[in-house]
Amino acid sequence: MTTTSVSLRPRYEGSNICTWIGFKHVNYMVEEAVLDHLRQSGFPAGQLYERFGLCTDIVDLDTKILTAFHIDDLAQATVSRVRPESATQDGGPLKLLVELTVERDDKTVKAVKSKVSVSFRLDPHGFDAEPVPAALAPHVVERIAAPAKTTGATAPIPVGDADPLDLLTAGRNAFAWAWRIPYFYCHFTERVQMSGYLRQMEEILDLFVEDRGASIKTLLDEQNWIPVVPHSRITFTEEANMEETLYTVFTVEEVFKKFTFTARMDCYVLRDGELVQTATGKITHGWAVIENRKDWSLVNFDDRLIGAITGKAGSLSGRGVS
Template identity: 50%
Template sequence: MTETSTVTPTELLDGSLTTPVGSPRYEGANIRTWIGFKHFMYLTEEAILEYFRERGAGAERLYHTYGLGLEIVDHSVSLPATLGVDDKVTATVEPGTPKPGHGAPFKVRLTVERDGATVTVLTGKVRVALVVLKDAPGDVRPVPAFLEPYTVPEVAALADAAGADADGPAGAEVAAGEVPGLLAPAGSNAFLWSWRIPYFYCHFSDRLQHSGYVRAMEEVVDRFLADRGISIRTMLVERGWIPVVSRARVRLLADAFMEETLHTVFTVQEIVKDVMYTATFDTYVHRDGRLVHTATGTIMHGYAVSRGENAGSLAEFDATTRAALLGAGR
C-alpha cells in the first residue's frame, strides 16, 4: 500500500514494518560525535510516519483528505547503546493491541550494524492519535472505518488524559501572577521555566507537537543544571563528564497552542545508585483563569567519564552533585 494508492485499507494495524530511517541529523552531535536522546526519538517518529505512509494514511493525506492531524501522544524509549552521527539506522515497527479511546499503539526498535553485528540502540513504545482539525483545508471526506477507532476531537479526549491530575494543580482557578508559586513552591525541588511557544515547534498551523515537547525536555534539563551550578559545560570542562540519558518518556494530555506561554516544571525525584537520577517533566498553560496540564514525562539521566583510567564508565556522583540535584539547602 503506497501513499498514492486509491485502495482504502480495511485495517490500520495489519502487520509490522522494517524500514531504513537514515542517519541522525548532524544537529544532534553535541558532545563529540555521539547523538543525544532527542534525535533517537526523532528517528522513532520517522519510523511511525513511514508506517502510516505504507498504509496509504500518511500525515499529508490524513490532513488534506480527512481533516485529521497525526499526533504522537505517548512516546517512551530505552537507550541501551550509543548512536553515532554516521550510523545508518533501521527501524522495526510492531503494532500492539489497541484499547478504546487510547489511540494506535506500537513497539519500535532501532538497530545499527556495528563491527559485523546488529546492535539495538533503542527500544520504545509509541501511541498515535488522529486529531480532528478545526480548520482543515477544503472539503474533507468522512473518516473511513479503519481510522475511526484512533480518531479523537482533541488530545484531552484520550481516555488516559482524563484524571491525570487528580492530585495536581490543573483545573484550579488561579491568577497569572500566582502560577510560579503554585507550580514551584518555595522550598520544593521544582524548577520552573516559562516560555512562549513558537510557530516552529508547532504543526497544523495550530498546536505544539510532540517533538516540541521533546525539545523542551532537553532544554529544561540544561537550564535546571545551570541553575544548580553544575551546567553541562562545567561538568565537561572540570570533570570530563559527558551527559547520558538511558530512558525518556513524553505523554500529551491536552492541546497547547502557538504563542501560549508554556510553564515547564522539572523536578528531580531520586538518585539511583549514585550514577543516575530520575526526574519528572510537566507542562501547563494558563487559560481562561485555570491551569491546563498539557504534557507529562520522565527522564533518567547520568554522566559517562570521557577521560582518564575510568573513561567509558558511569560517573559516580559526589556530595556536591547530589546536593545540587536534590536541591539541598535551597
C-alpha cells in the first residue's frame, strides 16, 4: 500500500502551555501515522518483531509545523511512500512523506509536513525468527549507522584526560548535558528510540535558556512569552544503548532578525575512550506572547533573550549533569 490515511488526536501530555501542543507531541502524531501506515500495509511493528525479529526504527525525522495544534483537534494524517530516484537506490531506509491537516474556520488547513525514514533492524538477541518479508528486505539492517557524508556526523573524538562536557563546548556558544539513559527512553530491549531523542531535544533547550538566565518560567511569569518550534529534525548516526551516559550538546548556529534562531543538537556516548556520535539534529525556535487562552502571536526577541541566545548574558557554564 503506497498511501494511507488515519485520523489522530494529540495526547493530553503534550498540552503544557494553555491548550497548545508542543513540537515533541506533534512528532509523536507523525510517528503514530507511520506505524498505522505499516499496519495497513500488512507490517504491524509488533508482528514484525515477534515473527521476523525486525525492530521498526524511525531513523530520520524532519518535521515542519505550519499551524499550531490544540488539545481537542482531530488531525487527518496522510502517509505516502517516496519512490527512489532510480532502481539502484531501492535499498536503505524506507522513505515516507507524512502530512497532517486540521479544520480551521470550516476550512481544511495543512498543519504539518514531515519526511520520515524507517529502518528495520535485525534483533540481536538470537531467538528463532521467520525469514524477512521480501518487500522489506531492502530496508533491513544489522545495525543502525548512517554514513557521515549523508548526515554530517563527526568522527569519534578522543577524550584522554579531558572532561567530555568541557571538550564538547570549548570555544562554542553551546551547552552540554550528561545524562544516564533509562530503560523508558528505549525500545526493543536495548536502544534509544526516536521519541527519546525528541525528549532530549525538548529538555536541552529548557536547560540551555535556564543556564543563560532566561528560563521558560521566567519569561512566562514576567512577559507571558512561550517558546515555539516551527521546524525540527533528528537523524540517527549510531546506536545508543540503555544505561550508557549520553552527552547532549546544544549549539546556537544563527539568529534571524531577532525573530527566530536555529540550533544544532548532537548526542554522543563514550566508548573505549572516544566520544561516538549517535544522533544529530536541528531545531528552529521563536517566542510568542500569550494573547488569551486560545491565541498567541510571534514576538521579536528582546535584549535579555538575545543576550541569552548569543551567550552575552547570564551563566555561561556550558554544562549540566543529571
